[in-house]
Amino acid sequence: MNISLPDLKKGFTEAGYICNESTALTVFLTLELNKPLLIEGAPGVGKTEMGKVLAEIMAADLIRLQCYEGLDETKALYEWNYQRQLLRIQMNRNLEEGQVREEDLFSEQYLLERPLLKAIQAQKRPVLLIDEVDKCDPEFEAFLFEVLSDFQVSIPELGTIKARQIPVVVLTSNNERELSDGLKRRCLYLYLDFPSVEDEVRIIKAKVPEAADRLAWEVARVVARLRQEGDLRKKPSIAETLDWVRALVALNRSRLDGKLVGETLNLVLKTRADQEYFRQEIGAPEIDSVLKQSKDGGETSQCR
Amino acid sequence: MPLKEQLPDSNLKENLVTFTNLLRREGLPVSTTETMDALRALERVDLSSRVDFKSALQATLVKNRRDQDYFERLFEYFFAPPEVRQRGEEKAAAYKEQAKEQMAQATRELQFKGESLQLSPAELAQYSTMTSEQRGRLQDFMQKTESGVNVEESFRPILETLVKSHLRYFRTGSSRERGAQPSGGSPEGAGSGSGQKAALSEIDIQAISASELPQAEQLLQKLSRKLAVQILRRRRSGPRSGPLDLRRSLRDNMRYGGIIFKLKHRPKRRSREQILLLCDVSASMKQYSTFVIHFMHGLREAVRDLSCFSFSDGLENMTPELKKKGNLQHLLDRVIRRSEIWGGGTNLGRSLQVLLNKYPDLLNFRTTVIVVSDTKTIAIDQAAGELNKLKDRVRRIVWLNPLPPEQWSDFRSVEALGALTEMWPCSTISQLEAVLIGRLGNLPGGRNVSGGRGC
Numbered sequence: 001m002n003i004s005l006p007d008l009k010k011g012f013t014e015a016g017y018i019c020n021e022s023t024a025l026t027v028f029l030t031l032e033l034n035k036p037l038l039i040e041g042a043p044g045v046g047k048t049e050m051g052k053v054l055a056e057i058m059a060a061d062l063i064r065l066q067c068y069e070g071l072d073e074t075k076a077l078y079e080w081n082y083q084r085q086l087l088r089i090q091m092n093r094n095l096e097e098g099q100v101r102e103e104d105l106f107s108e109q110y111l112l113e114r115p116l117l118k119a120i121q122a123q124k125r126p127v128l129l130i131d132e133v134d135k136c137d138p139e140f141e142a143f144l145f146e147v148l149s150d151f152q153v154s155i156p157e158l159g160t161i162k163a164r165q166i167p168v169v170v171l172t173s174n175n176e177r178e179l180s181d182g183l184k185r186r187c188l189y190l191y192l193d194f195p196s197v198e199d200e201v202r203i204i205k206a207k208v209p210e211a212a213d214r215l216a217w218e219v220a221r222v223v224a225r226l227r228q229e230g231d232l233r234k235k236p237s238i239a240e241t242l243d244w245v246r247a248l249v250a251l252n253r254s255r256l257d258g259k260l261v262g263e264t265l266n267l268v269l270k271t272r273a274d275q276e277y278f279r280q281e282i283g284a285p286e287i288d289s290v291l292k293q294s295k296d297g298g299e300t301s302q303c304r
Numbered sequence: 305m306p307l308k309e310q311l312p313d314s315n316l317k318e319n320l321v322t323f324t325n326l327l328r329r330e331g332l333p334v335s336t337t338e339t340m341d342a343l344r345a346l347e348r349v350d351l352s353s354r355v356d357f358k359s360a361l362q363a364t365l366v367k368n369r370r371d372q373d374y375f376e377r378l379f380e381y382f383f384a385p386p387e388v389r390q391r392g393e394e395k396a397a398a399y400k401e402q403a404k405e406q407m408a409q410a411t412r413e414l415q416f417k418g419e420s421l422q423l424s425p426a427e428l429a430q431y432s433t434m435t436s437e438q439r440g441r442l443q444d445f446m447q448k449t450e451s452g453v454n455v456e457e458s459f460r461p462i463l464e465t466l467v468k469s470h471l472r473y474f475r476t477g478s479s480r481e482r483g484a485q486p487s488g489g490s491p492e493g494a495g496s497g498s499g500q501k502a503a504l505s506e507i508d509i510q511a512i513s514a515s516e517l518p519q520a521e522q523l524l525q526k527l528s529r530k531l532a533v534q535i536l537r538r539r540r541s542g543p544r545s546g547p548l549d550l551r552r553s554l555r556d557n558m559r560y561g562g563i564i565f566k567l568k569h570r571p572k573r574r575s576r577e578q579i580l581l582l583c584d585v586s587a588s589m590k591q592y593s594t595f596v597i598h599f600m601h602g603l604r605e606a607v608r609d610l611s612c613f614s615f616s617d618g619l620e621n622m623t624p625e626l627k628k629k630g631n632l633q634h635l636l637d638r639v640i641r642r643s644e645i646w647g648g649g650t651n652l653g654r655s656l657q658v659l660l661n662k663y664p665d666l667l668n669f670r671t672t673v674i675v676v677s678d679t680k681t682i683a684i685d686q687a688a689g690e691l692n693k694l695k696d697r698v699r700r701i702v703w704l705n706p707l708p709p710e711q712w713s714d715f716r717s718v719e720a721l722g723a724l725t726e727m728w729p730c731s732t733i734s735q736l737e738a739v740l741i742g743r744l745g746n747l748p749g750g751r752n753v754s755g756g757r758g759c
Contacts, residue, residue, distance in 0.1 A: 022359040029345045029363055083565050176530060181333050184367035191369050230522040
């Protein structure tokens with residue numbers, strides 16, 4: 001399915017995924033050039049969400065491969081159903097029928113499809129999301145870029161299986177390990193940063209429409225202020241912003257102030273060290289001053 | 305204005321190839337595949353939109369967050385509108401003229417008995433970049449030499465050598481600082497040193513100013529946290545962490561009549577690695593060592609057995625002080641105030657002798673020693689002897705040397721001590737990151753002074 005750039009942008013908006021022009025264009029090129037897309041960025045900026053939204057826009061199946069240390073081909077590509085093969089041999093022996101043939105045991109009936117093979121064999125072009133690729137071992141990464149360049153796999157007992165449709169591949173990485181040049185060369189690259197205050201307000205409005213305009217602005221402003229702190233161990237992500245807004249809506253709050261930030265801090269800062277840092281180095285007066293600035297800056301009038 | 309009209313000529317392919325060559329010159333790994341991808345991408349975007357054109361190139365040619373700054377800079381230069389381009393060319397021409405004048409002045413000023421010294425253009429350029437105070441000091445020295453008793457023409461080679469070593473000394477501190485000169489007029493001249501401030505991680509640590517220190521410390525903290533996550537993750541065992549355990553597999557599958565349905569694996573063997581950091585805190589090394597201590601301190605969650613020692617003409621154990629709670633900079637300030645060796649001369653041999661005799665418990669087959677030093681020490685042979693003894697007692701010795709590799713051959717100490725250790729150049733934060741992630745994160749790579757792979 002070919003999709004034009006305006007349609008793609010419209011799709012993102014309808015799915016509530018707020019992104020800038022450059023991001024939309026990169027995704028469009030990924031689809032046009034049939035290349036995998038490697039997305040890097042801090043946790044919680046919407047990398048995984050991009051894969052999900054893309055599947056939604058294209059009305060395609062989402063096949064997800066979650067990477068972790070120790071992941072190997074048997075978990076990612078295929079595995080023979082060992083137990084079933086053994087049972088078949090046992091049953092055959094008990095029934096005292098003719099010898100079971102090797103070809104019978106190594107047929108598709110006994111093949112366990114894992115995400116990569118599933119994506120290659122799909123009838124309709126699926127979206128293959130390879131999540132947190134930086135967590136897998138370098139050996140698996142090398143194997144992966146072989147699959148991603150040819151979109152075909154060889155199973156010794158069955159032969160080579162070619163992709164019926166080249167899947168839309170989205171790889172995400174938190175950049176905790178440098179990925180190999182070989183993998184990067186095969187992909188288009190997109191770095192997702194934390195959104196600007198304006199974009200974050202749009203995200204809040206799209207995801208939590210019941211939140212008051214002023215509350216959305218104030219939360220976005222405070223979160224942006226927290227992200228400026230280089231000493232925080234875990235900066236608040238978009239998901240945390242949304243959780244916070246939902247919690248504030250549940251508490252029937254339409255305004256934010258320093259005291260309320262202190263009371264609901266555990267929704268935004270998720271480590272004890274960060275919470276202590278906030279109390280010692282930032283504090284409620286600083287938040288009040290940030291909110292006052294945003295009010296003076298005319299954003300309140302914009303959202304009315 | 306359509307972008308094609310803004311290009312030096314309308315041949316898009318040629319311009320793209322020139323542009324990718326510039327990116328390569330800046331160190332970006334742009335292959336032919338990526339150039340082809342860029343070309344295919346450009347066929348699918350609206351070339352009249354500068355944003356689309358730039359995004360298409362960025363998505364296909366840049367594969368790293370760090371490289372995006374270089375790309376932005378080169379893109380803005382290479383695909384600049386004609387008026388901006390012309391301004392840049394005028395500026396570059398003016399700079400070239402100024403540089404020519406400065407060279408002529410340097411030749412006039414560096415004379416002995418009315419004749420210019422034999423100095424290379426690079427040395428003359430180095431002289432031009434020095435402050436007037438530094439130049440004045442060098443001229444004073446030359447005048448005093450010239451007016452000395454019995455100073456004849458035969459003294460010229462000695463003076464030239466002395467002046468060259470002065471210039472080299474200044475170059476060490478400033479050569480890899482921010483690229484300050486504007487580039488040449490042609491787009492090809494927009495390579496390294498194209499007028500923009502280099503990233504903090506690429507600046508020589510010694511050249512990082514006091515105002516940039518907090519930013520540099522933040523960067524170090526971020527890097528060490530990243531490495532700590534990496535080390536901690538490697539400690540957690542995966543589902544198939546170790547080799548097959550046949551005995552457990554058989555025992556566990558007895559319930560299936562001996563048919564092995566479920567395979568059992570042995571857990572991975574984890575050795576408890578110890579790290580001993582040995583920092584040269586003599587006058588020339590203080591800032592380098594402080595940075596490495598900052599980096600290693602960020603790893604304390606991941607590397608529990610970390611000992612920190614400082615040395616110059618003696619050895620001091622900083623571990624108990626640095627283990628205390630509180631801001632690292634405050635702890636370090638206290639260490640420096642109480643210390644008797646910070647800022648002194650260097651006697652590595654004596655310091656190692658104290659380490660071997662006084663702290664034998666810390667030295668065993670699990671210990672990795674990280675030495676931070678420029679190798680400039682008195683009694684090189686004694687130092688090499690003691691280092692050899694240390695080498696026999698520990699797992700490995702990694703040496704972080706802030707001297708530029710091109711100067712290594714000038715120092716006998718580098719040869720003598722480098723042969724006994726894995727020596728790495730380490731004068732910038734990015735080099736520090738590369739070496740320590742490579743060494744501690746167990747990633748491939750390694751270089752020995754006696755000839756190995758580069759950092």
